[in-house]
Amino acid sequence: MxxxxxxxxxxxxxxxxxxxxxxxxxxxxxxxxxxxxxxxxxxxxxxxxxxxxxxxxxxxxxxxxxxxxxxxxxxxxxxxxxxxxxxxDTRVITIAANATLSMHWILPRLVDAEAKMGGRPVRVSQMHTTDEWRRLPFDIAIVRQADDTGGLERRPIGIERLTVLATPERAERLRQEGVAAIAQETFLVARTRAGELEDWLAVAGIDAPVATRSTPHFYIAVEAAVADQGCVIGPPGVLADLIRQKRLELPFPHLKSDGSLLTAVFDPQVCRRKTADRLLTFLFADFG
The missing domain is CATH 1.10.10.10 (Winged helix-like DNA-binding domain superfamily/Winged helix DNA-binding domain)
Structure with a gap:
């Protein structure tokens, strides 16, 4: 019929x-x-x-x-x-993001984000840069260098601006001795962020090799820097909570290099556009 x-x-x-x-x-x-x-x-x-x-x-x-x-x-x-x-509108929204962004940017804003979403629960799923994020369960994924998103919708968040971070005592010593003292420092370098140290050294005009200690992930490098095991190159915006807590400082805040572009990706058939836009606008309004 x-x-x-x-x-x-x-x-x-x-x-x-x-x-x-x-x-x-x-x-x-x-x-x-x-x-x-x-x-x-x-x-x-x-x-x-x-x-x-x-x-x-x-x-x-x-x-x-x-x-x-x-x-x-x-x-x-x-x-x-x-x-x-x-x-x-009451289903849990799952955000997948790398561990550093999750711990230091998203989680401190999570309670306010849920209130902004009318009480709708928001869950954060931490992932590593080496993870295949497309295979993870998520409503919204925050990825770095999103070259291929498989047809998912994109929302650019911003480019990470990178500089040196160190404990207050180490940062004060560097300020007093000047940028040239960087050549005598040890840098904690995550294997997932290749090239970032070299880019920043170029901006700072340091052409001498520096001592490095390798870590598998960036959040480990950050924690090692907090423990005063060396300096780390990272985005001070993302690590703002550690800076407010006086656990890390920026000895040379005027010397910054460009890091990765962060992009939010989502499937509008799973997470509605207005939901994704509303949540992302709140979470990343002051990113940069």
Missing amino acids: HLPSLRALSVLEAVVRTGNVVAAADDLRVTPGAVSKQLVQLQHEIEAPLFESGHRLKPTPLATELAQAVGTALRHIEEAWMSATRVS
């Missing part, structure tokens, strides 16, 4: 309910011409008159019965949709 389009049935319901083509068009947010065209097509498909002869907008009993049935069905659809969206 062939059924006409829901659009055509909705047009009939609106015309019968309002008794007016123009009013029905306004209700459906289409043109009166589109309404008339749908009615003609529907009458052709049903092979029976929908309006009384001589009374252009007086519906036949058949049309009235059909319009009432369509109206009931549309109300059921609307109620089901409202119920479904209410469920969607």
Whole structure:
């Protein structure tokens, strides 16, 4: 059995309910011409008159019965949709982000973020740069250097601006001795952030090799720097909580190099655009 389009049935319901083509068009947010065209097509498909002869907008009993049935069905659809969206609006939002960004940027803002989302729970799933993020469960993923996102929607967050961070005592000594003293320092370098130390040294005008200690992940390098095992090159914005707590300082805040571009990616069929945009706008309003 062939059924006409829901659009055509909705047009009939609106015309019968309002008794007016123009009013029905306004209700459906289409043109009166589109309404008339749908009615003609529907009458052709049903092979029976929908309006009384001589009374252009007086519906036949058949049309009235059909319009009432369509109206009931549309109300059921609307109620089901409202119920479904209410469920969607209370589902946990999972954000996948690298460990450093999760610990030092997202988690300190999480309570306020949930309040901003009307109490909807937000969960943070920490990942490593070496993880295949596409295989992780997430609603929104924050990735670095997102070259291939497999058709997911993107929202740029910003470029990490990098500089030297060290314990207050070490940072004060560097300030007193000047930038040249950097050449005598030990730097904690994450293997997942290759090239960042070299880029910053170039900005600082340091061409001599410096001593380095390698770590598998950046958050380990940061914790080692907090433990005064050396300096680290990192984004002071992301690590602002450690700076506020006086655990790390910036000896040369004017010397900064560009790091990675952070990008938020999501599937709009899983996480609605307005939900993603609202949450990301709040979380990263002051990023940079």
